[in-house]
Amino acid sequence: MFPRSPLEDPEKAAHAWARYRRIMAYMMTITVGLVLTSVILLYRSNGTISVHAYIATALCVAFTMLLASALMGLAFLSSGDDWKGK
Template sequence: MVPKSPLEDPQSAAHAWARYRRLMRFMFGVTVGVVAIALALLYKTEGSVSVHFYIAVALGIGFSMLLMSALMGLVFLSNGTGHDASVDNRLPKSDED
């Protein structure tokens, strides 16, 4: 019998997802700040280059940071709620022992 995940409880799941959304809002703010600082530093050091360069840098940094924070947030959500502990990870016995 596989134990139930704590995320199956609606109250526990609502709390966990609210915490995840709060983390993502915080990381969005951090990402906007990092992109702004990176663009300012690039403008200061490189000067006047194509606008496409700045767009590519902003999208590259922004997408990378948001993707990494979303995936790490899901890891924190899974571990923090006990969802990882409810996984049945027992392997069948092999005959080659």
């Protein structure tokens, strides 16, 4: 038999998911900054290129950053370091 997860408690789960949403909001602002920076650097190094290259660069940077931060946030959520003592 597996032990019960502390996330089954509604109060602890609400606290953990609120922390996860804060992490994702913070990472979204960093992602927007990195996307803007990467597009500006691409323009500075290559000049005027196809708009498709800018769109692809922006989407790739955004997708990579948000996927990595979502997975890392879920790892923090499942580790339970924040709610073990409560």
